[in-house]
Amino acid sequence: MDYLALGDSNEVNFKYQQIYDGIKEKVLKGKLKAREKLPSKRQLADELKVSVNTIANAYEQLLAEGYIYTIERKGYFIENITKFSDQEEGINKLPADLKEDDASEEDWLSLSHMSADISLFPFKEWMKCENKAVDKQKKELSELGHPQGPYLTRNTISRMIALTRGVVCEPEQIVIGAGTQLLIQQIMGIQNKKSIIAIEDPGYFRFYRLLNKMGFSVNPIQLDDKGIDIKEVESSHANFIFVTPSHQFPTGKIMPITRRIELLNWAAEADNRYIIEDDYDSEFKYETNNIPSLQSLDRNHSVIYTGTFSKTLLPGTRISYMVLPPDLLREYRKHHSDLMQFSNSLGLYTLHYFIENGGYSRHIKRMNHHYEMKRRVLIEQLRTKFNHQVCIQDIPAGLHLLVQFKSNKTYDEVEACAKEERLEIYTLRRFMLKNQNQANEWIELVIGFANIHESEIPEALDKLYRII
Amino acid sequence: MDYLALGDSNEVNFKYQQIYDGIKEKVLKGKLKAREKLPSKRQLADELKVSVNTIANAYEQLLAEGYIYTIERKGYFIENITKFSDQEEGINKLPADLKEDDASEEDWLSLSHMSADISLFPFKEWMKCENKAVDKQKKELSELGHPQGPYLTRNTISRMIALTRGVVCEPEQIVIGAGTQLLIQQIMGIQNKKSIIAIEDPGYFRFYRLLNKMGFSVNPIQLDDKGIDIKEVESSHANFIFVTPSHQFPTGKIMPITRRIELLNWAAEADNRYIIEDDYDSEFKYETNNIPSLQSLDRNHSVIYTGTFSKTLLPGTRISYMVLPPDLLREYRKHHSDLMQFSNSLGLYTLHYFIENGGYSRHIKRMNHHYEMKRRVLIEQLRTKFNHQVCIQDIPAGLHLLVQFKSNKTYDEVEACAKEERLEIYTLRRFMLKNQNQANEWIELVIGFANIHESEIPEALDKLYRII
Numbered sequence: 045m046d047y048l049a050l051g052d053s054n055e056v057n058f059k060y061q062q063i064y065d066g067i068k069e070k071v072l073k074g075k076l077k078a079r080e081k082l083p084s085k086r087q088l089a090d091e092l093k094v095s096v097n098t099i100a101n102a103y104e105q106l107l108a109e110g111y112i113y114t115i116e117r118k119g120y121f122i123e124n125i126t127k128f129s130d131q132e133e134g135i136n137k138l139p140a141d142l143k144e145d146d147a148s149e150e151d152w153l154s155l156s157h158m159s160a161d162i163s164l165f166p167f168k169e170w171m172k173c174e175n176k177a178v179d180k181q182k183k184e185l186s187e188l189g190h191p192q193g194p195y196l197t198r199n200t201i202s203r204m205i206a207l208t209r210g211v212v213c214e215p216e217q218i219v220i221g222a223g224t225q226l227l228i229q230q231i232m233g234i235q236n237k238k239s240i241i242a243i244e245d246p247g248y249f250r251f252y253r254l255l256n257k258m259g260f261s262v263n264p265i266q267l268d269d270k271g272i273d274i275k276e277v278e279s280s281h282a283n284f285i286f287v288t289p290s291h292q293f294p295t296g297k298i299m300p301i302t303r304r305i306e307l308l309n310w311a312a313e314a315d316n317r318y319i320i321e322d323d324y325d326s327e328f329k330y331e332t333n334n335i336p337s338l339q340s341l342d343r344n345h346s347v348i349y350t351g352t353f354s355k356t357l358l359p360g361t362r363i364s365y366m367v368l369p370p371d372l373l374r375e376y377r378k379h380h381s382d383l384m385q386f387s388n389s390l391g392l393y394t395l396h397y398f399i400e401n402g403g404y405s406r407h408i409k410r411m412n413h414h415y416e417m418k419r420r421v422l423i424e425q426l427r428t429k430f431n432h433q434v435c436i437q438d439i440p441a442g443l444h445l446l447v448q449f450k451s452n453k454t455y456d457e458v459e460a461c462a463k464e465e466r467l468e469i470y471t472l473r474r475f476m477l478k479n480q481n482q483a484n485e486w487i488e489l490v491i492g493f494a495n496i497h498e499s500e501i502p503e504a505l506d507k508l509y510r511i512i
Numbered sequence: 513m514d515y516l517a518l519g520d521s522n523e524v525n526f527k528y529q530q531i532y533d534g535i536k537e538k539v540l541k542g543k544l545k546a547r548e549k550l551p552s553k554r555q556l557a558d559e560l561k562v563s564v565n566t567i568a569n570a571y572e573q574l575l576a577e578g579y580i581y582t583i584e585r586k587g588y589f590i591e592n593i594t595k596f597s598d599q600e601e602g603i604n605k606l607p608a609d610l611k612e613d614d615a616s617e618e619d620w621l622s623l624s625h626m627s628a629d630i631s632l633f634p635f636k637e638w639m640k641c642e643n644k645a646v647d648k649q650k651k652e653l654s655e656l657g658h659p660q661g662p663y664l665t666r667n668t669i670s671r672m673i674a675l676t677r678g679v680v681c682e683p684e685q686i687v688i689g690a691g692t693q694l695l696i697q698q699i700m701g702i703q704n705k706k707s708i709i710a711i712e713d714p715g716y717f718r719f720y721r722l723l724n725k726m727g728f729s730v731n732p733i734q735l736d737d738k739g740i741d742i743k744e745v746e747s748s749h750a751n752f753i754f755v756t757p758s759h760q761f762p763t764g765k766i767m768p769i770t771r772r773i774e775l776l777n778w779a780a781e782a783d784n785r786y787i788i789e790d791d792y793d794s795e796f797k798y799e800t801n802n803i804p805s806l807q808s809l810d811r812n813h814s815v816i817y818t819g820t821f822s823k824t825l826l827p828g829t830r831i832s833y834m835v836l837p838p839d840l841l842r843e844y845r846k847h848h849s850d851l852m853q854f855s856n857s858l859g860l861y862t863l864h865y866f867i868e869n870g871g872y873s874r875h876i877k878r879m880n881h882h883y884e885m886k887r888r889v890l891i892e893q894l895r896t897k898f899n900h901q902v903c904i905q906d907i908p909a910g911l912h913l914l915v916q917f918k919s920n921k922t923y924d925e926v927e928a929c930a931k932e933e934r935l936e937i938y939t940l941r942r943f944m945l946k947n948q949n950q951a952n953e954w955i956e957l958v959i960g961f962a963n964i965h966e967s968e969i970p971e972a973l974d975k976l977y978r979i980i
Contacts, residue, residue, distance in 0.1 A: 071769075101800075108800040110738075110768020125770045128811070129777040138682045139838050142845075144663060162654045167646050171639065178635050185826050186630045186963050195612060214606045222690045222830070222854035250850045270578075300578020301539075302593045309597040332569075332576040343596070358653050360857025362690070370607050377610075382718050386690040388856045389828025495654050 047088065059094045063102040071111050071125055078124035082112065153504045154468040157294070157444035157492030160359050161418075164410055169403045170357075170394065177393035185390060191383045193220030193365070197396045201365055204399055209326065210340030211349055213367045219376065222362040222386035224322065224350050225250060231348065231366065232258060234379040235284070242282035244272050246475040248293050248322070251286060264477035267295065270303040274310060285310075285319045289338045290326040291442040294475045294490040298439060304338050311346035318372070320348045325355045327408050330416040330440035345369035353395065355443060355494075356408055363387050363395060415443060415494065422493050422501055429505045444492040446472070451487040451512045458487055461511040467504060469511075487512055515556065527562045531570040539579050539593055546592035550580060621972045622936040625762070625912035625960030628827050629886075632878055637871045638825075638862065645861035653858060659851045661688030661833070665864040669833055672867055677794065678808030679817055681835045687844065690830040690854035692790065692818050693718060699816065699834065700726060702847040703752075710750035712740050714943040716761050716790070719754060732945035735763065738771040742778060753778075753787045757806045758794040759910040762943045762958040766907060772806050779814035786840070788816045793823045795876050798884040798908035813837035821863065823911060823962075824876055831855050831863060883911060883962065890961045890969055897973045901980075912960040914940070919955040919980045926955055929979040935972060937979075955980055 047066050070076040083091065085099040092099075103120055106112045112120050178185070184194060192198065198215040205211040221227040228251060232239075237259050243252055245264030255262045263280040265272050272287055285307065289299035311317040321338045329335065339349040352364040364387075368376055385392075398404045419440075426434055426447065433450040451458070455473045462469050472488035473480050496504055515534050538544040551559065553567040560567075571588055574580045580588050646653070652662060660666065666683035673679040689695040696719060700707075705727050711720055713732030723730045731748040733740050740755055753775065757767035779785040789806045797803065807817040820832040836844055853860075866872050887908075894902055894915065901918040919926070923941045930937050940956035941948050964972055 105800045108766060109803050110766070110770060110772075123768070123770060126773040126777065128773055129780050138684055139842075142684050142838055142841055144684050156655075159655050162650065171642070174639070174642075175635075182630065185828060187624075187627050188827050216606055216610050216612050222856075223852055225852055226694075226854055253850050298576060298578070300591070302578060302591060304578075305594040305596055309594065312597050332573045335577050358858060359656050360653060360853070360860075362854055362856050370610055373610055374607075382721050384691055384693055385828070386694055386830055386854055388690075388830050388859055390826060391856055391859070392828075 047083075047092070059092070060098050060102055063088075063092065063094075063099065064105055067102070067106055068109075068111055071122055072128075074127070076122045078122055080122045081118075082120040082122065084119055152466045152468055153500055153507065154495050155489075155491045155493070155504060155508075156468045156470065156495065157490050158359070159492065159495035160355055160443075161411070161414065161494050162358055164407075164414060165358065166403060166407055170398060173397035173401065173403065174390065174394040176397045177390060181393045184393070189385055189389055191380060191385050192218065193385050193387060194389065194392055194396070197392045198365075200396045200399050202367075204404075205337075205349075205351065205367075208334055209323065209349075209351075210336035211367060212340060212342075213349075217367050217370070217373055218365050219368060220363065220365045220385065220387055220392060222364070222388075223354075224324070224352050224364040224366075225254060226386060227350060227364055227366045228320070229254060229258070230380060230383070231368070231372065231376060232260070232284075234375055235260075239284055240280060240282045241284040241286065242272065242277045242280050243286045243477065244288065244292065245477040245479075246294055246472060247286070247477055248288070249475055249477060251322075252477050255286075267292065267297070271297060271299040272303075272307075274303070274306045277310065283314075283317045286322065287319060287338070288322050288324065290323050290335055291439070293322075293324065294444065294472065295446050296437050296439040296442060296444070298335060298441065299338075304341060307338065308342055308344070308346070311342075312344045318346055318348055318369075320350065323349060323351045325442045326351075327356050328412055328415055328442050330412065330419065332440065339367065345371065348372065356404070356411065357395075361391065363391060416440075418493050418496075418498055418501075419445070421498055422491070422496075425501055425505055429509055443494040444490055447489050447491050448483075449487045449489065449512045450485055452485060453487060453512065455482060455487070458489075458511055462507075465507040465511055467507040467511065469508070515551075515560070527560070528566050528570055531556075531560070531562075531567065532573055535570070535574055536577075536579055539590055540596075542595070544590045546590055548590045549586075550588040550590065552587055620934045620936055621968055621975065622963050623957075623959045623961070623972060623976075624936045624938065624963065625958050626827070627960065627963035628823055628911070629879070629882065629962050630826055632875075632882060633826065634871060634875055638866060641865035641869065641871065642858065642862040644865045645858060649861045652861070657853055657857055659848065659853050660686065661853050661855060662857065662860055662864070665860045666833075668864045668867050670835075672872075673805075673817075673819065673835075676802055677791065677817075677819070678804035679835060680808060680810075681817075685835050685838070685841055686833050687836060688831065688833045688853065688855055688860060690832070690856075691822075692792070692820050692832040692834075693722060694854060695818060695832055695834045696788070697722060697726070698848060698851070699836070699840065699844060700728070700752075702843055703728075707752055708748060708750040709752045709754065710740065710745045710748050711754040711945065712756065712760060713945040713947075714762055714940060715754070715945055716756070717943055717945060719790075720945050735760065735765070739765060739767040740771075740775075742771070742774045745778065751782075751785045754790065755787060755806070756790045756792065758791050758803055759907070761790075761792065762912065762940065763914050764905050764907040764910060764912070766803060766909065767806075772809060775806065776810055776812070776814070779810075780812045786814050786816055786837075788818065791817060791819045793910040794819075795824050796880055796883055796910050798880065798887065800908065807835065813839065816840065824872070824879070825863075829859065831859060884908075886961050886964075886966055886969075887913070889966055890959070890964075893969055893973055897977060898980075911962040912958055915957050915959050916951075917955045917957065917980045918953055920953060921955060921980065923950060923955070926957075926979055930975075933975040933979055935975040935979065937976070 085096050089096045089099045111123055113123055114120050195215055198218040202213050202215045202218055239260055241255055241260050241262045242265045243262055245266055252262060265276045277285055307319055311319055323337055339347040349367040353361055423436055435448040437446040455471045458471055470490045515531060553564050557564045557567045579591055581591050582588050663683055666686040670681050670683045670686055707728055709723055709728050709730045710733045711730055713734055733744045745753055775787055779787055791805055807815040817835040821829050891904055903916040905914040923939045926939055938958045
């Protein structure tokens with residue numbers, strides 16, 4: 045019997061491969077029968093004119109994979125292998141509908157709110173911190189580490205947000221995760237499925253869909269001039285409220301102190317009421333100072349505070365955190381003892397050093413200045429270009445604006461035109477959770493300015509003008 | 513009225529802070545009443561002997577936060593603020609049971625299977641690749657990116673696993689995620705909750721608990737000499753099987769070809785039957801070559817293949833991936849259109865260059881050699897030290913061994929002793945999912961050798977000897 049697979053190279057490795065593949069194929073196709081004896085290593089080596097070693101390696105491999113067995117002093121034999129029930133070769137081509145669109149988006153301009161300007165990111169400084177982490181955290185980096193993230197980094201974050209956001213917490217209360225979405229999923233995953241959730245409308249549709257999918261009853265609540273309508277919250281019988289008080293997403297409004305207190309009072313009125321404060325872009329505040337978090341006013345341990353580094357570092361950095369009130373922390377630890385930390389540990393230690401040596405706050409300061417300039421240019425040019433046809437919610441915070449344009453077009457038409465013009469832009473409709481009706485004669489757009497270069501603004505506005 | 517908060521610094525910033533804090537406090541405590549007029553900026557500036565600018569800044573900030581309002585040409589007035597319903601200051605001390613144990617684990621020795629030896633990790637080379645990614649992927653790094661991970665990296669992974677594991681797939685079929693746990697959760701989250709799952713016993717208890725928590729009926733299936741018992745699988749009516757064919761976790765057994773074919777035949781017999789192949793440490797194979805994956809033999813698109821970089825890069829790198837059959841990919845995309853990529857994007861591009869320039873395979877080769885040596889030393893010393901009291905499952909693969917010791921101790925006693933001896937070691941009981949009974953006179957331990965230094969092995973075995 046010819047034990048070789050097809051091919052005729054004389055190289056040792058190829059010979060080995062041919063022998064191994066050859067026997068394997070013959071076993072699978074039933075050409076070598078169960079319990080059939082293979083030639084001895086020496087015999088086959090002579091026959092094929094290769095070294096005994098080459099044969100020995102092939103036999104060892106076939107043995108490890110269970111194609112053959114060996115009986116001491118008797119030699120090697122073919123295993124009794126189950127036959128494939130379906131000998132037809134599967135079609136391995138990917139169906140066309142699953143192919144990814146390779147159309148380059150290179151020449152698109154973007155007014156998306158979901159990006160960041162990384163041109164000023166201090167990569168060198170970051171990598172210095174990375175080097176330091178590699179140097180100092182050898183032991184920690186070789187292990188899986190704490191599920192809530194390294195204590196060192198949690199400690200640094202807790203001290204930083206105490207200063208910048210007035211957040212009152214111990215490092216123990218911080219849970220670091222690879223994104224706010226994931227953290228929300230973790231903390232809501234341990235809540236009673238009968239919980240009722242109130243969420244701002246317009247608001248962050250990803251959380252809306254996530255919570256819906258998790259089986260909760262989620263109530264989009266209209267905003268009044270101060271933010272989420274507390275009376276509507278009450279009549280919804282919600283026990284969780286999701287809010288963005290520092291810079292409402294997407295309208296940009298800052299929740300005034302009186303509504304904040306109303307929310308906290310609502311939470312204090314009954315057990316098991318919680319407010320989730322998503323502080324997604326509070327690092328960027330122009331003209332006035334940062335506004336203290338809602339958590340800083342909380343006296344009843346009823347606020348779950350969430351923050352992220354996606355807006356200040358790279359968007360794909362995937363470092364977010366939440367601050368849990370003690371009762372929820374206890375529950376969290378009970379349920380998630382098996383959970384792993386999903387954020388990159390080297391990145392977390394790097395972040396610690398980056399904050400500690402002041403690099404982070406210097407970067408934030410630089411970016412605040414940079415974004416403030418860009419924002420001002422964008423607003424000026426919008427006003428010049430659209431004149432009385434535009435109404436801008438000029439709230440000096442964050443990385444996006446809500447802008448109204450006079451137009452007779454529908455959202456569908458605007459979205460189609462934007463595609464043609466190759467301009468990435470999102471309409472308010474995307475964030476309207478319940479009622480997607482359009483105001484008469486007005487188009488509302490959520491315009492992000494993080495990732496557009498100042499010099500590209502005129503071109504982007506030309507496109508926008510044609511779209512609207 | 514004194515508008516200042518306590519403190520007497522004359523520095524501008526402190527003055528600003530005192531004015532701002534002072535008014536805020538008085539509003540919250542009701543000492544400044546709703547609609548009360550504040551002094552004009554000039555008036556207050558004169559009174560407090562500070563610049564008008566300092567007052568203007570404080571008023572602007574209070575305005576932004578909603579403590580005061582302004583009427584053009586009339587001045588600034590106190591807002592009508594809701595009172596806190598509960599004026600008691602919450603106790604902000606963390607309850608003692610939530611405090612984290614600060615006891616240093618510095619002097620412990622570890623025979624854990626959950627770590628890696630990073631002393632040989634080529635950090636310099638990795639960082640070079642990182643620099644390259646920063647340089648070449650500027651645009652991609654400023655955006656959120658594809659939920660399955662960058663196409664570039666998926667393409668590189670698909671080519672690599674085709675070569676090393678025989679995995680047949682297109683980059684479209686790869687979903688990158690921040691850990692296998694998370695990926696399993698994503699793909700199982702879209703399955704019918706009535707699905708029945710068969711899982712190896714002993715096996716990976718984290719998956720077992722995760723799937724149980726997700727609401728599935730999960731059946732631990734005993735292993736026979738070839739691996740998971742196919743007859744037991746059939747009688748459990750399972751439609752999903754979780755297996756670790758390359759190196760069964762934790763027994764270390766390699767599933768022979770005949771059982772692999774039996775599993776594939778089982779999957780082909782009915783619709784909606786899937787095998788999840790967790791290839792968690794297949795990169796490490798000593799003496800013989802890598803064993804092709806189960807997926808490589810699949811002709812019916814019924815294998816979900818999962819792999820990870822946690823064993824080969826840093827354990828906290830958090831880059832894993834799964835390969836989905838086309839039907840499941842279609843479902844996945846439908847359900848997870850809102851999902852984000854949770855793995856660090858810079859890390860993913862760095863990995864692409866690290867694989868592309870050969871750094872990755874060089875590192876694997878180096879580590880194979882290194883671990884093989886360490887493994888051999890460990891086995892030799894175990895045999896010398898314990899002589900006839902030890903039985904080692906010597907399967908030349910992976911980063912851990914299953915070892916049986918003759919002993920009259922119970923698992924509880926062994927675990928307590930290990931704590932006293934400050935040796936991190938895991939008993940087989942941890943991985944026994946259904947029946948946690950102990951074999952008479954035998955203690956079985958899962959001994960990892962990745963993170964212990966060769967020179968520490970004698971000390972670790974001394975500890976082990978005293979424990980057993």
